[in-house]
Amino acid sequence: METPSISHLTSEDLENVYEPAEDSFLLLDALEKDLEYLREELKPKVCLEIGSGSGIIITSVAKYVQCLCLSTDINAIACSVTKRTASENPPASVDTIQMNLVDGIRKNSVDLLLFNPPYVVTEDEELTSSKMSDGQEITSKNLVYTWAGGENGRRVIDVLLNNLDDILAEGGVLYLLVLKENKPKEIIEIVRKKGFHGEVFMERRIPGEYLYILKIVKKKLCK
Numbered sequence: 001m002e003t004p005s006i007s008h009l010t011s012e013d014l015e016n017v018y019e020p021a022e023d024s025f026l027l028l029d030a031l032e033k034d035l036e037y038l039r040e041e042l043k044p045k046v047c048l049e050i051g052s053g054s055g056i057i058i059t060s061v062a063k064y065v066q067c068l069c070l071s072t073d074i075n076a077i078a079c080s081v082t083k084r085t086a087s088e089n090p091p092a093s094v095d096t097i098q099m100n101l102v103d104g105i106r107k108n109s110v111d112l113l114l115f116n117p118p119y120v121v122t123e124d125e126e127l128t129s130s131k132m133s134d135g136q137e138i139t140s141k142n143l144v145y146t147w148a149g150g151e152n153g154r155r156v157i158d159v160l161l162n163n164l165d166d167i168l169a170e171g172g173v174l175y176l177l178v179l180k181e182n183k184p185k186e187i188i189e190i191v192r193k194k195g196f197h198g199e200v201f202m203e204r205r206i207p208g209e210y211l212y213i214l215k216i217v218k219k220k221l222c223k
């Protein structure tokens with residue numbers, strides 16, 4: 001998989017959205033490793049990336065996997081940057097919506113779900129003090145949204161996990177990036193108890209951090 005070009009991003013864009021880093025590239029590498037499974041077995045109808053930032057990941061999926069590609073981000077600027085990234089990388093086509101996690105997504109509609117979340121362990125106040133009030137645009141001052149994860153770096157991740165059954169279609173799969181401090185083994189236990197299949201799909205040591213891609217699959221109901 002060729003990495004989508006983001007050379008169109010201006011310095012102003014990069015002050016307002018998350019610049020792709022090792023975590024973004026690990027998620028891309030995981031998708032590349034599983035490309036055959038995605039294309040030949042999963043054959044998703046709908047792929048959704050939560051928190052698309054620059055759009056590098058969902059644009060890559062849109063280029064290599066035939067499906068409807070959607071993305072959300074809580075940051076309106078990230079949404080417009082994602083749209084530009086897709087249009088700069090034809091034939092990628094991505095529909096982008098500003099929203100919190102998956103608030104407006106139809107139940108059990110997502111076959112392929114991707115999330116590189118805000119995972120850094122921070123004080124919870126760091127999250128609440130940066131909360132977006134209605135209608136207020138996120139700016140460079142609150143880029144904290146891109147990384148601050150609260151206690152165990154799990155505040156946003158756990159909200160998603162609690163709603164996963166409602167989001168994923170039967171047989172649907174989530175690729176989730178987490179950090180060692182987010183307690184990946186505990187996450188796997190939690191999803192297994194909820195009836196999902198969960199595994200560490202990839203891991204990588206980078207300076208100062210240890211990153212994992214968890215692959216979580218909603219099992220198909222036996223008919």
Ligand SMILES: C[S@@+](CC[C@H](N)C(=O)[O-])C[C@H]1O[C@@H](n2cnc3c(N)ncnc32)[C@H](O)[C@@H]1O
Nearest residue numbers: 018020024051052053073074075100101116146
């Ligand atoms: C670590 S960045 C990842 C950006 C991009 N996906 C990548 O891998 O380069 C996390 C992204 O999630 C977005 N985000 C944080 N909290 C969110 C929420 N509750 N709902 C939707 N997006 C959120 C941030 O604005 C940011 O763009």
